[in-house]
Amino acid sequence: MREVAILGAGLVPVEEHWERSLVDLAGEAVRLALEDSGLERVDSLILSNMLAAATGVAQLNLGAQVADWCGLRGIEAFKVEAACGSGGSAFRAGLIAVGSGHVDLALVVGVEKMSQTTGPATTAGLATAADADYEAAHGPSFVALNALIMRRYQHEYGWQHADFAPFSINAHANAARNPFARLRHPITEKEYARARMICDPINLLDSSPIGDGAAAVVLAPASQFRGEGRRPRVIVAGSGAATDSIAIHDRRQPTWLTAAERSSRQAYAQAGLGPEQIDFFELHDAFSIMAALSLEACGFAERGQGPRWGLEGFILPTGRLPISTHGGLKARGHPVGATGVYQVAEVARQLWGEAGPNQVPRAGIGMAQNIGGSGATILTHILRAG
Amino acid sequence: MREVAILGAGLVPVEEHWERSLVDLAGEAVRLALEDSGLERVDSLILSNMLAAATGVAQLNLGAQVADWCGLRGIEAFKVEAACGSGGSAFRAGLIAVGSGHVDLALVVGVEKMSQTTGPATTAGLATAADADYEAAHGPSFVALNALIMRRYQHEYGWQHADFAPFSINAHANAARNPFARLRHPITEKEYARARMICDPINLLDSSPIGDGAAAVVLAPASQFRGEGRRPRVIVAGSGAATDSIAIHDRRQPTWLTAAERSSRQAYAQAGLGPEQIDFFELHDAFSIMAALSLEACGFAERGQGPRWGLEGFILPTGRLPISTHGGLKARGHPVGATGVYQVAEVARQLWGEAGPNQVPRAGIGMAQNIGGSGATILTHILRAG
Numbered sequence: 001m002r003e004v005a006i007l008g009a010g011l012v013p014v015e016e017h018w019e020r021s022l023v024d025l026a027g028e029a030v031r032l033a034l035e036d037s038g039l040e041r042v043d044s045l046i047l048s049n050m051l052a053a054a055t056g057v058a059q060l061n062l063g064a065q066v067a068d069w070c071g072l073r074g075i076e077a078f079k080v081e082a083a084c085g086s087g088g089s090a091f092r093a094g095l096i097a098v099g100s101g102h103v104d105l106a107l108v109v110g111v112e113k114m115s116q117t118t119g120p121a122t123t124a125g126l127a128t129a130a131d132a133d134y135e136a137a138h139g140p141s142f143v144a145l146n147a148l149i150m151r152r153y154q155h156e157y158g159w160q161h162a163d164f165a166p167f168s169i170n171a172h173a174n175a176a177r178n179p180f181a182r183l184r185h186p187i188t189e190k191e192y193a194r195a196r197m198i199c200d201p202i203n204l205l206d207s208s209p210i211g212d213g214a215a216a217v218v219l220a221p222a223s224q225f226r227g228e229g230r231r232p233r234v235i236v237a238g239s240g241a242a243t244d245s246i247a248i249h250d251r252r253q254p255t256w257l258t259a260a261e262r263s264s265r266q267a268y269a270q271a272g273l274g275p276e277q278i279d280f281f282e283l284h285d286a287f288s289i290m291a292a293l294s295l296e297a298c299g300f301a302e303r304g305q306g307p308r309w310g311l312e313g314f315i316l317p318t319g320r321l322p323i324s325t326h327g328g329l330k331a332r333g334h335p336v337g338a339t340g341v342y343q344v345a346e347v348a349r350q351l352w353g354e355a356g357p358n359q360v361p362r363a364g365i366g367m368a369q370n371i372g373g374s375g376a377t378i379l380t381h382i383l384r385a386g
Numbered sequence: 387m388r389e390v391a392i393l394g395a396g397l398v399p400v401e402e403h404w405e406r407s408l409v410d411l412a413g414e415a416v417r418l419a420l421e422d423s424g425l426e427r428v429d430s431l432i433l434s435n436m437l438a439a440a441t442g443v444a445q446l447n448l449g450a451q452v453a454d455w456c457g458l459r460g461i462e463a464f465k466v467e468a469a470c471g472s473g474g475s476a477f478r479a480g481l482i483a484v485g486s487g488h489v490d491l492a493l494v495v496g497v498e499k500m501s502q503t504t505g506p507a508t509t510a511g512l513a514t515a516a517d518a519d520y521e522a523a524h525g526p527s528f529v530a531l532n533a534l535i536m537r538r539y540q541h542e543y544g545w546q547h548a549d550f551a552p553f554s555i556n557a558h559a560n561a562a563r564n565p566f567a568r569l570r571h572p573i574t575e576k577e578y579a580r581a582r583m584i585c586d587p588i589n590l591l592d593s594s595p596i597g598d599g600a601a602a603v604v605l606a607p608a609s610q611f612r613g614e615g616r617r618p619r620v621i622v623a624g625s626g627a628a629t630d631s632i633a634i635h636d637r638r639q640p641t642w643l644t645a646a647e648r649s650s651r652q653a654y655a656q657a658g659l660g661p662e663q664i665d666f667f668e669l670h671d672a673f674s675i676m677a678a679l680s681l682e683a684c685g686f687a688e689r690g691q692g693p694r695w696g697l698e699g700f701i702l703p704t705g706r707l708p709i710s711t712h713g714g715l716k717a718r719g720h721p722v723g724a725t726g727v728y729q730v731a732e733v734a735r736q737l738w739g740e741a742g743p744n745q746v747p748r749a750g751i752g753m754a755q756n757i758g759g760s761g762a763t764i765l766t767h768i769l770r771a772g
Binding site: 001021044050051053054057058059060061063064065067068074075076077078079080081082083085093096097099100102124127128129131132133136241242243244245250258259262372373376377 | 387407409430436437439440443444445446447449450451453454459460461462463464465466467468469471475479482483485486487488510513514515517518519522627628629630631632636644645648758759762763
């Protein structure tokens with residue numbers, strides 16, 4: 001496996017893009033990523049999307065569709081899907097394709113269009129990430145499944161709901177400075193406490209907003225593209241992928257993200273470093289409980305002590321381990337099949353020193369973690385400036 | 387890229403499996419493929435499926451789901467989708483993963499469950515392989531789009547409907563000897579001519595049947611798994627992937643499969659051989675016109691002369707280039723997202739000399755070609771006994 005670099009990235013603001021189609025959104029991200037990379041063509045396009053088939057866009061074979069739309073007709077193209085972990089999975093497929101020497105230039109684009117779907121249809125669509133026969137068939141929404149985990153976690157470790165507030169407050173504060181974020185307003189502890197209940201104990205401000213969005217990155221062999229000196233190189237130093245049961249009740253410890261532990265260990269081993277060397281972390285805070293669980297499973301917080309990292313301020317932009325530096329899923333927004341690519345692009349922006357008001361100090365090594373389902377598929381990537 | 391071998395394969399008969407779930411079908415294919423390979427575990431599972439999200443199974447993240455069901459919880463898993471080209475795309479992703487050294491053992495499993503869906507829902511589901519905005523929105527079914535191509539082809543080259551009969555007759559004759567095939571009865575020229583019209587000029591016996599099915603193969607580095615002498619090794623000698631516009635009207639020549647030409651050239655180049663060295667060919671005969679077009683685009687028949695290969699008997703098991711040796715899509719059946727994996731497994735069975743009554747003579751080098759949409763995504767793989 002040869003070393004792989006990220007040459008450029010393209011982001012579409014996460015919003016309700018009523019006037020734009022799914023393919024148009026993906027095309028915009030691709031155009032921006034190619035421009036940013038100084039390229040006109042790639043060898044392979046790997047697309048991630050979760051819901052286009054399930055909720056009404058009724059378009060499959062989106063890889064070929066988007067390649068053609070972008071003027072790349074003819075190149076290899078396919079779609080990768082692993083629920084909300086689709087983006088990370090597609091990124092890893094691109095990484096392997098370029099790392100193997102199979103292709104020289106790969107474009108990974110994640111796209112999702114959710115606002116044209118009715119609320120109930122969206123809820124049903126998101127529930128396809130749960131076990132259809134043993135979870136969804138009984139009626140719980142995807143929020144409800146996360147609420148079960150959060151309630152159990154509070155029971156086991158004694159945390160109050162208010163102890164999770166720092167995760168959401170940090171995410172909103174960071175999103176307020178990010179032009180690509182969906183929810184660009186800061187929130188207070190009081191607002192967090194009083195937010196509308198969605199599924200006890202998860203309230204509105206524990207939850208990430210859905211949205212329309214697309215993000216793309218260009219991957220190339222590091223040795224062949226040493227850059228033109230205009231920005232530091234970003235190298236993919238480590239990659240890990242692991243799964244767990246989809247159904248929460250099938251797991252030995254529903255409050256421990258086994259696949260996060262496993263995939264982060266793979267990524268640490270490949271990168272030759274440990275959690276103490278990670279400077280910042282784009283984690284999968286679809287719900288605030290998931291931020292706590294990721295911090296624990298990846299070796300940052302002690303077991304059961306994830307919320308302490310929020311309460312102690314470690315997760316702030318100036319803290320020991322800044323997280324959700326662009327707003328995270330919580331406030332940048334969660335266009336489900338695209339999220340994993342947003343995360344990687346945000347890590348790259350930090351390493352390039354191009355995160356503007358979101359720039360964290362000492363951004364030398366960053367990690368991104370993307371989760372499909374309530375912990376069933378987890379991808380971890382470590383990027384470094386090189 | 388290191389050389390990759392197929393260690394084993396597992397096939398579920400293509401039928402209406404009313405009593406079995408999609409996950410159960412996939413699990414059966416995985417179990418059989420592992421048994422056939424003499425393995426208990428792999429590093430990565432790559433699943434192909436087209437319609438589970440669109441037509442009512444309502445289960446995404448099928449990679450993790452199937453891995454867990456098969457006792458492989460924890461391993462890397464994801465789904466690849468490229469409409470009816472999903473299986474070939476997943477096989478190529480597995481090939482690249484193993485070839486790169488990223489993983490040592492990959493399992494590629496294709497699965498589709500179509501019989502629980504109503505006819506109109508299936509028709510709508512299959513139409514998601516067409517361009518949603520510029521084709522499907524106008525009402526044509528996927529059959530209708532292929533009928534447009536066939537009509538145009540007949541107009542350009544002067545072939546009569548009866549000239550396509552040998553493709554269907556050969557497929558049915560081969561399927562009659564294949565225990566995994568859906569339509570195990572021979573047909574006659576008269577039956578072909580009198581079959582019920584589906585969409586002029588495509589009649590019932592030009593068309594492949596849908597079905598429930600699953601197929602799996604295990605991939606490993608050829609150097610590390612030299613076999614125990616019980617069967618010849620099967621090496622993946624060449625692989626190609628290319629795309630075209632999804633919408634037929636966007637193509638310069640709707641009767642020419644540009645992506646088949648392109649991907650087969652890639653595969654020939656990688657394998658270091660040409661069409662004249664291919665001993666047999668599992669092509670994507672979803673409709674008889676597609677058999678003709680594949681033979682032309684891959685360099686076998688002259689342009690516009692595909693039907694001649696049927697009329698001359700070249701495609702028979704004893705002919706110059708046996709095709710659809712296990713019945714093809716036409717009669718083995720077309721469980722859409724699984725088909726590409728069936729094709730590869732069938733080529734491997736020929737090369738192992740394990741095709742029983744379907745065995746073709748001199749099976750040293752075989753080719754499989756899988757098509758997504760009406761020619762939008764095309765994967766070509768060349769396998770050889772080694």
